[in-house]
Amino acid sequence: MSGRTCLAIVLAAGEGTRMRSSLPKVLHAIAGRSLLAHVLEALREAGQTQTAVVIGPDHAAVAAEARAVLPQSQIFTQTERRGTAHAVLAAKAAFAQGADDVLVILGDVPLILPQTLTMLRSALDDGASVAVLGFRPADPIGYGRLVTKGDELIAIREHADASESERAITLCNSGLMALTGKHALAILEKIGTDNRKNEFYLTDAVAIARGMGLKTRALEVTEDEVSGINTKAQLAAAEAVLQQRLRQAVLDGGATLVAPETVFLSVDTKLGRDVTVEPYVVFGPGVTVEDGATIRSFSHIHGAHVGKGAIVGPFARLRPGAKLEENVHIGNFVEVKEALIEAGAKANHLSYIGDARVGAGANVGAGTITCNYDGTAKHRTDIGKGAFIGSNSALVAPVTIGDGAYVGSGSVITDDVPAGSLAIGRGRQTVKEGWAERLRQPKSAGKTKA
Ligand code: UD1
Ligand code: MG
Numbered sequence: 001m002s003g004r005t006c007l008a009i010v011l012a013a014g015e016g017t018r019m020r021s022s023l024p025k026v027l028h029a030i031a032g033r034s035l036l037a038h039v040l041e042a043l044r045e046a047g048q049t050q051t052a053v054v055i056g057p058d059h060a061a062v063a064a065e066a067r068a069v070l071p072q073s074q075i076f077t078q079t080e081r082r083g084t085a086h087a088v089l090a091a092k093a094a095f096a097q098g099a100d101d102v103l104v105i106l107g108d109v110p111l112i113l114p115q116t117l118t119m120l121r122s123a124l125d126d127g128a129s130v131a132v133l134g135f136r137p138a139d140p141i142g143y144g145r146l147v148t149k150g151d152e153l154i155a156i157r158e159h160a161d162a163s164e165s166e167r168a169i170t171l172c173n174s175g176l177m178a179l180t181g182k183h184a185l186a187i188l189e190k191i192g193t194d195n196r197k198n199e200f201y202l203t204d205a206v207a208i209a210r211g212m213g214l215k216t217r218a219l220e221v222t223e224d225e226v227s228g229i230n231t232k233a234q235l236a237a238a239e240a241v242l243q244q245r246l247r248q249a250v251l252d253g254g255a256t257l258v259a260p261e262t263v264f265l266s267v268d269t270k271l272g273r274d275v276t277v278e279p280y281v282v283f284g285p286g287v288t289v290e291d292g293a294t295i296r297s298f299s300h301i302h303g304a305h306v307g308k309g310a311i312v313g314p315f316a317r318l319r320p321g322a323k324l325e326e327n328v329h330i331g332n333f334v335e336v337k338e339a340l341i342e343a344g345a346k347a348n349h350l351s352y353i354g355d356a357r358v359g360a361g362a363n364v365g366a367g368t369i370t371c372n373y374d375g376t377a378k379h380r381t382d383i384g385k386g387a388f389i390g391s392n393s394a395l396v397a398p399v400t401i402g403d404g405a406y407v408g409s410g411s412v413i414t415d416d417v418p419a420g421s422l423a424i425g426r427g428r429q430t431v432k433e434g435w436a437e438r439l440r441q442p443k444s445a446g447k448t449k450a
Contacts, residue, residue: 006121007099007181008048011087012036012066012107013056013078018230024062025229026107030239031246032266032285035229036062038110040069041267043103045114050099052091053107054078083199084175085191095185102184104202106175108229111241116221120178129183129214130205132156133176135223144173144203146218153218154210156203160196171218173203174226183214242267255289278314286320304336307343325360339370342385354378359385359403367392384419 016025026036033041036053043051051073053066063075078090088104095102101121105112116133123131132153134146144156145166156173157166179187191204206216224241227234246265247257254273257263262279269283272291281295284302289295293306296313303320306312310328321338324330328341331348339353342360347353349366355378356370368389370381379397383389387401390409401407402419411425 004100004121004125005049005097005181006047006101006103007050007052007094007097008043008103008105008117009088009091009094010036010039010043010051010053010066010105010107011084012062013054013059013081013087013090014108015056015081016108016230019232019235021232024056024059026062027065028229028235030110030235031242032268034065035110036065036107037069038267039105039107039112040066040073042112042114042117043105044070046117048103048117050074050094050097052076052094054087054090056081083193083197084202085188085200085204088202089188089200092185095181099181102179102181104175104177104179106228109175109226110229111225111227111238112176113225116225117176120176120219123217123219124178124180126217127215128217129180129212130187130209130216131178132206132216132218133174133226134171134218134220135174135226136170136220137172137223137227140167140170140172144175145169146171146173148218151217153206153216155207158195158197158201158203171220174221175202175228176226177202177205179205179209183209183212187212187214272308281313287318290326353381355397356381356383358383359387361385362387362389364389365391365393365409369394371396 012026014025019025027034051070053073054076055062057077057079066073066075074094076091078087101124103117103121120131120133137143142159144158145162146153147155147157147166187205187208190208191200193200195201209216229235229238243264247260247263250271251257253271255271255275255277257277259279263277264282266283266285268285270288272289274292275289276294278297280298282300286303287301289306290308292308293310299313299316301318304318304322306324307326307328309326310324312330315332316330317335319337322336324341325343327344329346329348330336333350334347335352337354339356341358344360345358345362347364351364351368353370355372358364362383371394372378381395381397382400384401384403384405386404389407392410393407394412396412396414399413400416402417404420405417406422407413407417408424411423413423413425417423
């Protein structure tokens with residue numbers, strides 16, 4: 001396949017009505033990435049040279065997603081849904097560049113692996129003009145059946161059009177197909193609508209190619225890789241398969257997952273060596289955890305960086321922009337957002353730290369809140385190195401606590417605190433001696449009954 005150019009056509013015009021959602025089907029996500037993005041990433045890794053995405057009308061968001069993942073992708077709109085071959089031909093203008101191979105791939109088959117796409121193309125290298133990816137689903141109802149004779153693929157019969165004996169075939173069409181660029185248009189333009197659904201079936205390409213004296217082939221992969229997503233249940237099933245793959249990859253990379261089946265990862269989660277993840281942790285997109293850090297149970301981490309040897313949780317929440325340097329401790333019921341927590345700093349209990357810097361070695365006491373929002377704008381809190389923030393303090397931003405300063409417990413800090421000083425901002429305590437005892441004395445004491 002060396003040096004052969006490839007046009008990949010991604011069919012993403014489906015409305016996804018069975019998802020019962022206002023979101024276009026291919027924009028639903030698994031492991032923090034849209035179905036379409038999974039497919040486009042697989043194509044990128046397989047090294048395709050040109051990508052065309054066929055979208056439905058009013059699918060500007062799908063086009064935007066395609067461009068965000070593969071900026072050079074060409075977008076085509078299929079204005080009327082008249083079948084899979086019709087959808088491929090919506091991208092006809094893309095054929096003008098004369099790619100050697102044409103790969104048709106469905107936008108709702110997110111678990112496809114790059115090496116499988118390469119394998120499918122290699123069948124063209126071996127002399128086939130049309131190569132189809134088959135699989136044996138547990139339940140074949142609804143799928144096109146691959147009619148084979150020995151090694152040869154004779155035709156694809158759609159479920160609706162298949163005879164009883166054809167329906168007994170277990171090898172089914174995944175919907176992924178490779179065609180030689182030289183013959184692709186000639187084959188596609190011969191496809192008609194002579195079938196039950198009156199649609200232009202891409203699957204007819206097989207019989208047509210054979211009629212032209214060309215070779216056709218079927219290759220087989222496991223169901224996991226090519227099962228398409230039409231319902232929310234199938235979306236959840238694909239998520240489960242992908243999570244298994246991701247957990248295996250982080251375990252192979254040297255992370256310890258105490259109970260892997262309870263840890264949820266995103267495709268881009270990076271866990272270093274000797275990172276320990278306790279049961280029930282969720283990693284949203286954009287997380288890096290460096291070597292030797294521990295993520296304790298029930299933590300939710302998204303868009304955050306956790307430095308070497310840091311300890312997070314249990315029950316911690318790190319939101320986008322949280323950057324923990326080495327040996328930081330973020331404890332239970334602490335939320336960190338858009339904040340740099342420098343080396344060795346600690347916030348162990350019940351705090352909100354947002355739009356802030358916490359200097360190296362500082363200690364943020366239980367219940368401390370950075371009041372970063374005034375109802376219209378966000379403001380920053382800067383806590384110096386080695387500062388000590390007493391429990392239950394409210395730091396009203398913008399505010400700076402100098403290096404080594406102390407804030408007395410229960411303070412509301414509205415003015416900057418110079419380095420090395422103590423700030424107390426709370427009501428003074430008064431003591432009324434004997435007050436409680438007097439309160440408890442019976443009202444009638446000393447009186448006689450009438
Ligand atoms: C198709 C195959 C079937 C295969 C199955 C695998 C055909 C005729 N049938 O059937 O052999 O077993 O996929 O899942 O190809 N699409 C468009 N425009 C259209 C029609 C479809 O973009 O006009 C897109 C859909 O968004 C979807 C894909 O093509 O991503 C497949 O279409 P779908 O209607 O789901 O075909 P199936 O009946 O599932
Ligand atoms: Mg389908």
